[in-house]
Amino acid sequence: MRKVILDEQWQAAIKRRDIATLARTITAIERSPEFLLALSRYVFEDSPTVSIGITGVPGAGKSTLLNQLIRAYRAQGKSVAVLAVDPSSIQTGGAVLGDRLRMQDHALDDNVFVRSLSTKGHLGGVSETTFISAQLLKYAGFDRVFIETVGIGQSELDIVSVADISTIVFIPGMGDYVQGIKSGIMEVGDVFAINKSDHEGVRALEKVIRLEAHDRENKTGVSLEVCLTNAVSGEGVEALIAAQDAALARSAGQDSLRRQRQLQAFSRLLLDIELREHWLKPFVDGEAGRRFFAQLAEGESNPADIISVFTASVESRS
Amino acid sequence: MEQPIRLLLAKIGLDTHTIGITVLAKELRDRGIEVIFSGLKQTPEQVVRAALQEDVDVIGVSCLSGGHMTHLKVLAEQMRALGIDDRILIVGGVVPEEDVEPLKTIGVDRVFTMGANMDDIAAYLRSAVAAA
Numbered sequence: 346m347r348k349v350i351l352d353e354q355w356q357a358a359i360k361r362r363d364i365a366t367l368a369r370t371i372t373a374i375e376r377s378p379e380f381l382l383a384l385s386r387y388v389f390e391d392s393p394t395v396s397i398g399i400t401g402v403p404g405a406g407k408s409t410l411l412n413q414l415i416r417a418y419r420a421q422g423k424s425v426a427v428l429a430v431d432p433s434s435i436q437t438g439g440a441v442l443g444d445r446l447r448m449q450d451h452a453l454d455d456n457v458f459v460r461s462l463s464t465k466g467h468l469g470g471v472s473e474t475t476f477i478s479a480q481l482l483k484y485a486g487f488d489r490v491f492i493e494t495v496g497i498g499q500s501e502l503d504i505v506s507v508a509d510i511s512t513i514v515f516i517p518g519m520g521d522y523v524q525g526i527k528s529g530i531m532e533v534g535d536v537f538a539i540n541k542s543d544h545e546g547v548r549a550l551e552k553v554i555r556l557e558a559h560d561r562e563n564k565t566g567v568s569l570e571v572c573l574t575n576a577v578s579g580e581g582v583e584a585l586i587a588a589q590d591a592a593l594a595r596s597a598g599q600d601s602l603r604r605q606r607q608l609q610a611f612s613r614l615l616l617d618i619e620l621r622e623h624w625l626k627p628f629v630d631g632e633a634g635r636r637f638f639a640q641l642a643e644g645e646s647n648p649a650d651i652i653s654v655f656t657a658s659v660e661s662r663s
Numbered sequence: 664m665e666q667p668i669r670l671l672l673a674k675i676g677l678d679t680h681t682i683g684i685t686v687l688a689k690e691l692r693d694r695g696i697e698v699i700f701s702g703l704k705q706t707p708e709q710v711v712r713a714a715l716q717e718d719v720d721v722i723g724v725s726c727l728s729g730g731h732m733t734h735l736k737v738l739a740e741q742m743r744a745l746g747i748d749d750r751i752l753i754v755g756g757v758v759p760e761e762d763v764e765p766l767k768t769i770g771v772d773r774v775f776t777m778g779a780n781m782d783d784i785a786a787y788l789r790s791a792v793a794a795a
């Protein structure tokens with residue numbers, strides 16, 4: 346692995362958004378829990394830039410929409426970074442990460458950074474390293490940091506504690522799907538984008554979504570932006586940007602609240618990683634764990650015994 | 664779990680044969696590789712820039728329409744220019760036997776042609792990345 350040392354040179358390279366250094370740092374985050382922990386001491390200084398989550402069902406047009414968003418922000422002279430998450434196979438750990446190909450138009454632009462991440466088996470729509478990687482990109486000073494989640498169903502909503510605001514992308518022609526997701530998705534999200542506005546059924550969908558948005562506004566007193574987009578032609582993308590900016594301005598008053606939520610979620614994640622890497626794994630792969638599973642296979646112990654065996658092994662460690 | 668190898672797969676130029684690269688991506692995923700698609704009709708420069716951002720261990724190019732010598736020469740030069748010539752570079756598709764050695768001279772590490780065995784490709788990637 347190409348080593349990353351967190352020294353002044355590294356910091357300077359990150360601050361000038363050196364692509365190679367950013368790329369290597371994100372790899373180091375993925376490959377070493379110790380590095381992730383060490384980096385956490387650096388990247389949380391206040392940064393004026395924002396992160397925006399883009400989520401929705403597979404094929405909703407998230408990546409295509411991002412391609413247009415990048416184009417529009419670049420026309421304004423703003424720099425953009427994208428973290429694009431796709432699922433990895435639980436069986437093999439392998440993955441096909443295909444979001445990037447929709448954004449390759451911008452590959453030669455130094456002010457655009459696109460990085461594909463696999464979930465590494467993590468549920469919730471993003472990977473464990475997504476938040477800190479987004480934080481790194483904010484720290485580097487990209488004006489906008491986007492996070493594309495995996496295609497979600499009803500519940501993969503970690504994005505709300507990972508990004509500053511989230512846009513949920515809907516598409517027409519899915520019938521009951523809207524009913525199905527109402528519970529989860531429509532309770533979160535700051536902007537509702539109805540993409541594939543060139544498709545049939547868009548008016549009906551818009552009606553349902555506006556009703557839902559209205560309903561939520563009534564209950565929470567917080568307004569919600571709804572807009573129509575065509576990610577292929579680019580129609581409606583300016584309105585989407587305006588909607589996102591409005592949502593950001595609206596949530597600016599709640600900055601510290603949101604920050605707290607993000608940092609809390611991240612702390613818990615670090616704790617999860619610590620427990621897994623330094624307590625669970627050594628136990629499961631170690632002598633005591635192996636002996637337990639062998640006994641289990643022989644019918645000599647009960648699954649519930651794992652608790653006392655584990656506790657005993659932890660006590661003998663300290 | 665062992666950290667997966669990151670491989671960027673690309674097609675350069677006007678070559679529109681997509682079956683091989685699609686099969687390859689899926690088969691390698693099933694062998695524990697993280698495959699990043701940079702898409703079709705790429706320029707060598709786009710491929711190399713994507714490889715830099717994605718910090719991949721391996722760049723794989725699929726060529727079936729005969730442009731391999733010219734494209735790979737430019738690609739290898741660009742890799743050097745960006746300082747990522749330490750990454751493994753492999754080529755697959757329709758490549759005549761007599762082009763294999765010249766490709767290696769240019770900087771290609773390995774060529775896999777029609778009927779290439781997927782287990783062999785995955786095993787090669789593991790050993791080459793471990794040795795790099």
Ligand code: B12
Binds near residue numbers: 678681682723755
């Ligand atoms: C199917 C096919 C087509 C389809 C493609 C459909 C599609 N969406 O892909 C269509 C009909 C569209 C087509 C069109 C053309 N084709 Co055509 N086509 C073929 C054919 C019959 C099979 C290719 C194929 O899909 N094989 C199956 C896959 C699974 O195998 P593969 O691609 O070789 O991939 C395997 C390995 O090579 C390896 N691999 C592939 N890429 C990579 C990459 C890496 C990194 C690694 C490690 C491994 C690897 O792994 C794969 C799995 O084992 C070949 C003949 C042949 N036997 O190869 C001709 C062939 C490739 N075509 C040829 C030609 C000339 C054309 C046309 C120009 C014809 C014309 N005059 O119109 C057009 C234009 C294409 C263009 N602009 O690029 C020639 C190329 C000649 C050359 N290279 O000098 C061939 C060899 C036929 C021939 N004998 O003349 N074609």
Ligand SMILES: Nc1nc2c(ncn2[C@@H]2O[C@H](COP(=O)(O)OP(=O)(O)O)[C@@H](O)[C@H]2O)c(=O)[nH]1
Binds near residue numbers: 403407408574
């Ligand atoms: N007609 C139409 N097709 C679209 C639109 N947005 C995306 N697509 C197509 O939908 C497919 C999936 O898009 P993609 O961006 O990969 O979706 P993702 O899975 O949400 O990232 C692609 O073939 C896009 O070209 C749109 O607004 N209109």
Ligand SMILES: [Mg+2]
Binds near residue numbers: 407408443
């Ligand atoms: Mg996508």
